[in-house]
Amino acid sequence: MTADQVTGDVTARDFDVIVVGAGPAGSAAAIGAARAGARVALLERGPFPGAKNMFGGVVYGRILDTLIPGWYGEMPVQRWITRRATMMLAGDRSFTVDFRAGEWGRAPYNGATVYRADFDAWLAAHATAAGATLVCDTVVTGLITEGSRIVGVHTDRADGDLRAPMIVACDGVNTFLAKQAGIAGDTSPGNYTLGVKETLALGRDVIEARFGVRGTDGVDIEVVGSTGNVPGGGFIYTNRDTVSVGVVLRLPELAEDTQRPEEILAEFKSHEAVATLVEGGEITEYSAHLIPEGGRDAMGALGCDGMLVAGDAAAFCLAAGIWLEGVNFAIGSGAVAGRVAARAARGNTPEVALGEYRAELEANFVLADHTKLRGAPHLILGERMQQRYPQIMCDIAQGMFTVDNPEPKPGLAKIARKALRRHDVRLRDLARDGRDIWRSFG
């Protein structure tokens, strides 16, 4: 396309920044860009922001403190997480570490369960309040390029081409924009999990009695050793009058398994430790979504001349066992991308945006956390963590708490040695995993 044709296109001068996708990354990008003075189009393929989105369940809001001061007074929250548990399942046994902090149930809070249809629409409303133009029902079908520079997007609307100096691709885990630009990271199936989830109606009273919380307090339980032959994990979250229960399944093994996703979920729900929490709940919605779990080493270029990539599209997702975070990384990366894109659009310097974007992300939690925890995905989804350590933890707990009179109590060292031997874990393996855990989490 020639320069004359570009100038002849009315839409060419309407926007400085086009943000693709009105999820948390996209809305944060639109807020960042609009507040920096850019004219912003925020394109969403669903009928409303959040319609296409599903997640494990917890938003950690600290990143919103600067973006939306006082956010916790207005965010559509289901429950504030005041209890955080990590559970290991082995056979009919379970071993749980359970932490409660009343402080997390008061301002300025820590994490909250939300429904994405509510949360994403709320964040997008802040984008429009900042001046962005939200356009729903619109699929971006491809990028418009001139040489190596990206100069706009094709949409599925009639006369739907839009041009702008900067594009911010927040088009989610399947990111066809990053793929088209040739800057997606390692998109092999091993870097993705499938999450399937049931939202179960249980009623407030039942939830509060079963989960031991009151008022607006809620619970987040992460589970390992709960997904049969497929590496992954389970989760249970309380909403106001429903409970979200689901499993996350690594794609290559799911593809080879004989069990279907909902069957693995049903088996998870049938474990006594889970059933006693969720049984009787009527399914009000079933949902599924992919999760980019490859971590730092699977990430792509984060952008190119004329485009930045944020959120799931950039594989910003911390799936590190005790930490499971995504929405905060989407918001954190999106806000920076929007601000940088606005600056690049104003100065007509799209070529410098990527360097600035990367430098800012490396200086804050978005890339720092992923870099520190780059070994975590391999560790968490590895065979020992998935299959053997839950068994060993349960063996040790059972050995400690079974009273075998008249036999004298065995020592912990003896119980642990026996458990390791029984599950064929050598001290060498344990030491190596311990070292890796310390390097990642220490």
Next chain:
Amino acid sequence: MSDDAHTDYPPVSFTDRMETVEFRVGERPHIVVDGDQCQGCTTQACVTACPANLFVPRADGGIVFNYEQCFECGTCYMVCNTEGAITWTYPDGGHGVVFRKA
């Protein structure tokens, strides 16, 4: 896994499960499966992995696909090992799955 004799779940058929989800079905099939390409595929990973159970094996070894109740998750094309068998796009704007409580 534990004996689930104690558990008290209302029996939920797959049809009932999928009826909890809103789909604004578009006229254009956004995913197209080339059933002939699937002939001779020994893994048929899509059949097991698709959370919406949209891939049905045919007696002759091919695959029948129904796009209408699709979560648009992307699992099928990710696990498919036959180049070109699955052509995957998003549904047209405003169509497809609409999550409310996810």
